Amino acid sequence: MKKYSLLLVLVLFILSxxxxxxEAQATSTAAALTSTADSWTDTPAPTxxxxxxETLTPTIxxxxxETLTPTIxxxxxxxxxxxxxxxxxxxxxxxxVAYLHAADLYSGDVGTVRGRFIYSKWLYVKFDKLDYFCWVxxxxxxxxxxxxxIVHKELNLQSIGSNMYGPPSGVTAVRVGNEVxxxxxxxxxxxxxxxxxxxxxxxxxxGNYLWWTDSYPDQFTTSYEVRDEAGCAVPSEGVLxxxxxxxxxxPVKIPWPPFP
Numbered sequence: 001m002k003k004y005s006l007l008l009v010l011v012l013f014i015l016s017x018x019x020x021x022x023e024a025q026a027t028s029t030a031a032a033l034t035s036t037a038d039s040w041t042d043t044p045a046p047t048x049x050x051x052x053x054e055t056l057t058p059t060i061x062x063x064x065x066e067t068l069t070p071t072i073x074x075x076x077x078x079x080x081x082x083x084x085x086x087x088x089x090x091x092x093x094x095x096x097v098a099y100l101h102a103a104d105l106y107s108g109d110v111g112t113v114r115g116r117f118i119y120s121k122w123l124y125v126k127f128d129k130l131d132y133f134c135w136v137x138x139x140x141x142x143x144x145x146x147x148x149x150i151v152h153k154e155l156n157l158q159s160i161g162s163n164m165y166g167p168p169s170g171v172t173a174v175r176v177g178n179e180v181x182x183x184x185x186x187x188x189x190x191x192x193x194x195x196x197x198x199x200x201x202x203x204x205x206x207g208n209y210l211w212w213t214d215s216y217p218d219q220f221t222t223s224y225e226v227r228d229e230a231g232c233a234v235p236s237e238g239v240l241x242x243x244x245x246x247x248x249x250x251p252v253k254i255p256w257p258p259f260p
Contacts, residue, residue, distance in 0.1 A: 080112035081145025083125055091134035093160050095122035098198060098213035102134035115153025119211035124153040161247025165189055168240055175257035182254055183223040193244040194219050201238035203228040230259050
């Protein structure tokens with residue numbers, strides 16, 4: 001009996017040693033956690049990296065300067081020389097009496113000079129009473145102003161009306177000494193239309209190179225004779241037109257004969 005009592009005491013002692021009190025267990029657990037925590041590697045909290053935002057370039061606002069109003073200097077208006085007709089005369093479609101009549105002029109008619117011809121002194125005038133331009137001899141008008149500043153006007157007979165007959169055919173020219181004889185075939189026109197022929201020539205006379213014009217009033221004269229001498233640096237030449245009341249044909253070149 002005593003033997004069993006000792007055994008029971010021994011068991012209880014062992015159990016008392018293995019089954020610690022809650023306080024002892026808590027103390028033991030805390031110590032164990034503390035020991036474990038000491039062995040942990042401290043993981044640092046990530047440091048936030050600051051990314052700078054885009055640096056804005058300031059917009060420069062310009063303050064407008066005062067707007068200057070330019071001073072406009074008016075360009076002087078050119079005053080064309082004026083003309084006043086001093087006697088009854090003709091205004092024509094070309095710068096000589098060989099050209100077609102364009103209008104009747106009477107003493108007192110006024111206009112302005114718009115051009116002049118390089119080979120004659122005739123003036124290209126816009127008369128107030130007409131809605132077109134025409135040529136006038138300087139002897140029949142009184143001019144006020146400087147015509148030397150007026151540009152030369154080129155002659156373009158095809159700009160005047162129309163011509164349904166065409167230029168003459170069979171144009172020839174022969175020389176007999178200092179005389180040149182020009183011939184051509186008749187251009188048949190109605191009596192109402194017929195205004196003959198016009199010749200525009202450059203000939204040499206007395207050592208001078210001359211612009212030379214002449215005309216026939218009807219279709220039936222088909223030759224022309226003109227003096228042409230040696231002694232000019234530029235060769236002589238010429239053209240021939242058919243003329244009807246509506247205007248001029250295209251020019252046909254005259255085969256000018258050289259000196260032997």
